[in-house]
Amino acid sequence: MDNQDELRRQRQALKDEMEAADRGEFQAMSGASFVDPKPSEGAGARLRDRSPEGPDLSMVMDIPVRLTLEVGGSDMPIRDLLQLHQGAIVELDRQAGEPLDVLVNGTLIARGEVVVIEDKLGIRLTEVVSQAERLQSLR
CATH class of the missing domain: 2.30.330.10 (SpoA-like)
Structure with missing residues (x-):
């Protein structure tokens, strides 16, 4: 039960964060930060404007290829x-x-x-x- 409650809480926090991003508000929930999207463009702008760091490829750089x-x-x-x-x-x-x-x-x-x-x-x-x-x- 505690695990399910924690998952619900995290899901609600993520939903609140996404709604705040759609409105163009800056909120720091769970230490997350994001780029301020244009409020009129909604979720599409949020997905385009987020610029997460690229994946860490250091673990695959030494894999040999033919x-x-x-x-x-x-x-x-x-x-x-x-x-x-x-x-x-x-x-x-x-x-x-x-x-x-x-x-x-x-x-x-x-x-x-x-x-x-x-x-x-x-x-x-x-x-x-x-x-x-x-x-x-x-x-």
Whole structure:
């Protein structure tokens, strides 16, 4: 019972805080603070104007991911695959000079071109994929 009463009290305090924010009043309930919204815009303005600090990403910064550069691909029947030998040439579905795909854990994040730096290959990013395109590729 005490736990339910505490939850009701917290819920009511949050509701009061949100109503006060809609009216443009400053109140410090439970130590919370918020940006003063325009009273005429209501809850939509409150959600837009709040500027919470970004998420703390420090815990995920050291997680390793696999970066892959995709030059191109080809579809072929197993019969042709088994006939490949050293020196065989496989035609890819990309034109010469077309940018490579940069994938992180299999998700396209950018496109770029190959560069040589002191006898090592690298990639110069020429286009970073937008968030909308990345989300579309996950579907």
